[in-house]
Amino acid sequence: MAKILILRLTSLGDVIFTLPLVNVLKDNGHEIDYLVSEKGYDVVKNHPSISNVHLFPLKEYRKSNIFRKLAILKNTINNIRKEKYDIALDCQQMFKSLILFAFSGAKRRITFRDARELSILGGNEFIKPKTNFRDFNYHIVERNLDFARYLNIEPKEIKFNIAEQSIEVKKSVDILLKNIDTNKKTIVIAPETTWKNKHWNISNWKKLVKLLNGKYNLVFTGLGKFPEICDNVDGINLFGKTNLNELTEVFNRADLVISPDSGSSNSAWSCGHPAVISIFTCTPSKRFGPYGNDKKYFSVQGQLPCQPCFKKKCRLKKLNCTFEPPVEEIIKIVNSVLS
Template identity: 25%
Template sequence: MKNILVIRFSSLGDLVTQDIAYRAFRYFYPKAHIVFLTSSTGRSLYSESNYFDEYIVYDRTNFINTIKLLGKYEFDIVFNSQCSSTSYFLEFFIKSALTLHQSGEWWQKLLRIKTKTKWHPELLEISGIEKIKINSYMRIQENSIIHLPHLQKKFEWKDNNKKTIAVAIGASQRWESKKWGDERYLELINMLTAENHIILLIGSKSEIDSGNKIESQNNAVINLIDKTSLSELKSVLAAVDLLVGNDSGPAHLAAGVGTNTLTLFGSTDVKHCVKFGGYAGSHEYLVATPKLKCQPCYKPRCPTKHECMEAISIEQTAQTIQYLLERK
């Protein structure tokens, strides 16, 4: 039996996009013992899948422990899809017959040499899988669509006679520039509840105050912020009709379970939208029109007056939501 290590401990959205690759790894190595070196987010995200037999959670505060856990194995193959300085450093402590990198060797990164990204079909071929078998697998359309494994659950708030919309009001604490703003979301939510839609607020601990503020001004809102695990959130998003939010992880999570999405873009490029990312469902985005000269700036905090997000109107957002609900 082969021992295989997969390395990826980046952001939620990036981890979601790896679903297609991880599913393929398991398909072509069904009897292998596959270990996933990841973050706590990665473990929660894929806990319902059969992709991995074991999880090693990378702990920045206890680097030695991570090395000890990796030292228990002699791996036949390592798929390093992280390709960061940390992952390259960890490789020095990993016993492996073959190590494959998705985006270049450590010395190429050190010298800032740009390399072609190797996607999972190429990595699988290098690992020893016949190209004809990989091509046959990839010709099946479903094998190129992200389908996050999740549990189907029934919820008290679900009403088949009403549309349910999850609203992700936040973004990571680093990316204040991605946020549309609590006041705009509140006005939008007031319009949606007036139309008898069910509204769920979702988010992390950093959005608790914003969620409480919105809930206090609209008691029809169901506030789930910081009240679900990542596994539970997948089930919630699979049960709603639409996710509306900023360019952040929840959009990828919702799309990953097949739910339609509307993403509001400001400081980042719309090329990151789930509309272009191999997801099932209908996905749209809104961005300042015409595009501003400073956009996209990729600055975590706007140095001016957040003009890009100010330009996305509440009325336009509500109209696009209606369009997507009709497509459900």
């Protein structure tokens, strides 16, 4: 049995994408610890396959002066090195993980040959990638599982094993959803994501909600960047009212979750209960979308020549992809799933 450290600092969705790797390593007798920042902490802190979680305070680190930055790095590295890891796996593969990875003290520091932003310098063993990093047809979950394959472990299934929520969280969600009509199926609308051009256009969301209103229980989640989506709608507005654990429990009680490419759609997929429609604009659906059961998980993208560009800013300065796919295509899937 090896003692293994997995490094993935950000983001929420990307931390979720490492959980199948965590589970397959644990199922094969290894002890798994995890290094993560604030965004993904709640995903891994109570995970049944993870023994110990190191929290790297990335938000504080970014705001700090150089002396405080060095102190944070030193403290984190000291805590990691005390564990005397046999293996460290860099699932971040970016500059932000380089120093922590390089000085982890692990005997074997494994990364990919095409790791980005000089992060390859932290490794001493290198995996030849099956495809180019820009091959958008190879799912990131499979790329993460290539770490297991390198260690001569062949994954047999994709499983997330999200920890069951506490009684307190369930009671809190009971209150939030107390007005649910049990005679109707429930759709969670989670319209927010990170990059501007990953957002489906607000006019599409309004049209979609109008067509769904009255037929289903509609529950709106997120930080509340687009409160107008649920104006004049018979739904439950949870904008800004849930933490990550409560949000996960809300997803677990839904029949369907509709979201752009985001931590929310990944969270819903990892729950295993609701069907998921994930709407993709600029990012590649085959790389980051929910997959497995094609009657339950849908990654939907338009057919524009520029898609997917995988860029934070639109080179054409038009954001045409944010209007795709059309609302009618989403409605067709909703009717198919919930019929």
